[in-house]
Amino acid sequence: MKLLSLFSGCGGMDIGFEGDFLCLSKSINKTMHPEWIKAETDHWVKVVPTCFETVFANDILPEARTAWVNYFSGRKKNAAEIYHLESIVDLVKKAKSGEQIFPQNIDIVTGGFPCQDFSVSGKRLGFHSHRSHSGKLLDHDEPSVESRGQLYMWMRDVVSLTQPKMFVAENVKGLTNLADVKAIIEHDFATAANGGYLVIPAKVLHAADYGVPQSRERVIFFGFKKSALTKSALQELSKEKITESYDPYPKPTHAYTVKSQGLVPFVSCADAFEGLKEPEFTADLSQKYFSKAKFMGSHCQGQTEIKLHSIAPTIRSEHHGNIEYRRLNKEHGGKLDAELERGLNERRLTVRECARIQTFPDDYQFVIPKQGNANSLSASGAYKIIGNAVPCVLAYHIAKSIESKWNLYFGGGPQ
Numbered sequence: 001m002k003l004l005s006l007f008s009g010c011g012g013m014d015i016g017f018e019g020d021f022l023c024l025s026k027s028i029n030k031t032m033h034p035e036w037i038k039a040e041t042d043h044w045v046k047v048v049p050t051c052f053e054t055v056f057a058n059d060i061l062p063e064a065r066t067a068w069v070n071y072f073s074g075r076k077k078n079a080a081e082i083y084h085l086e087s088i089v090d091l092v093k094k095a096k097s098g099e100q101i102f103p104q105n106i107d108i109v110t111g112g113f114p115c116q117d118f119s120v121s122g123k124r125l126g127f128h129s130h131r132s133h134s135g136k137l138l139d140h141d142e143p144s145v146e147s148r149g150q151l152y153m154w155m156r157d158v159v160s161l162t163q164p165k166m167f168v169a170e171n172v173k174g175l176t177n178l179a180d181v182k183a184i185i186e187h188d189f190a191t192a193a194n195g196g197y198l199v200i201p202a203k204v205l206h207a208a209d210y211g212v213p214q215s216r217e218r219v220i221f222f223g224f225k226k227s228a229l230t231k232s233a234l235q236e237l238s239k240e241k242i243t244e245s246y247d248p249y250p251k252p253t254h255a256y257t258v259k260s261q262g263l264v265p266f267v268s269c270a271d272a273f274e275g276l277k278e279p280e281f282t283a284d285l286s287q288k289y290f291s292k293a294k295f296m297g298s299h300c301q302g303q304t305e306i307k308l309h310s311i312a313p314t315i316r317s318e319h320h321g322n323i324e325y326r327r328l329n330k331e332h333g334g335k336l337d338a339e340l341e342r343g344l345n346e347r348r349l350t351v352r353e354c355a356r357i358q359t360f361p362d363d364y365q366f367v368i369p370k371q372g373n374a375n376s377l378s379a380s381g382a383y384k385i386i387g388n389a390v391p392c393v394l395a396y397h398i399a400k401s402i403e404s405k406w407n408l409y410f411g412g413g414p415q
Contacts, residue, residue, distance in 0.1 A: 001052045001406075004102060004162060006088055006111030006155055008057035010067040010366075010385040012358060013110050013170070016395020018075075020049035022361040026271050027211030027393045029253035029264045036400065043274050050399050051406070055103050058084040058091060063381035064388075070377075071364045088154045095161050106162040108402075112170040112390055113152040152185055159192040165228045165410055167197075168398065170390055173204050173217035182219065189223050197223040200237055203249050205394065208256035212391040213267040214312045214357050220398065222248045230411045237409075246408060250401040256311070270308040272356040279350055285367040287352035289379035291323045295332050295346075305334055306349065312357045317387030323348045351382045358386055359393040 025045045039046040072079040095101040176182045190199040207216040236246040255263040279288045302322035328334035329346040370376035
């Protein structure tokens, strides 16, 4: 199934949708989904590949492209050609002018359209963003439809141009609390291809319910091409309450916000940090580097110590002083007595620890020194792209849920 990825960042959604990556063993409910396991060790599993293959990706951040191409070059010979470092607005304009920009015969489009204007940690400007599609401050005379807060409309245009069987869009939970924003976006997505798409009511998923050791809630939009759906699927997906066998939203596998039979315990920070050495004793460049921003007081954002036996706070894309502490000293309110007694120093989370919390595999390198003609990637840039990403394991749950129902929806597909 050919997948076209938009607002791809460093590829959390793409890794999850393709599968075949390493994650913590505790992140997978092996009783509920034994068929997901390709290989297993004491603390790690490799999940099976899905039926999806990313054939197009894009973003405007050079550091995101550097990381994505570095990782996927080990899996795709043409990784550098697949990733387009251009704004979606510019890509759509070129496509509408007659250029062959997007691949043909696309089966699914995915995209986490920019969330800064909807996030509760931002200014919450929503559709009235002061930023353009390229991230720059808007001029007064620049069309508002090209603002960062309306880039989902350009994702809709890509759907109209490529006519996939379905699409998946992702954004922050805060979007659902901004007036009628969710309903407006659902309505606008449904106008793709002259009203040719059925958009079901969006839902918020909590990542910790799916084996991600983090407090991260995301709203997920699903759209289906009406003419591609089977008669029964069109009927079922049009219902106010969708029958479980047709519902594309993945069922929780871990007990965090929900408690029911068959769920396994949530994954904690201690689980996520399994096997990691302190920065001064590791050869992993992503574990060596951590923010040196000074402690600014517990009243400021990003100044708290993570709780080892709970989930982590949301990993944010802002860096500098907004990366939470791995541990604080006693003077600053540190509670990890056993670690402090061992002489371990106060420090913020490393790049690798943030990546583990976002369920990226350890073979994904986020700190890349400049070598020859290759682009480098600093720790600062790494924090930014990790915080912007969709957790790989959450994306995998979404992908496997869709894959398992593909035949129901479209009357054919993966065997």
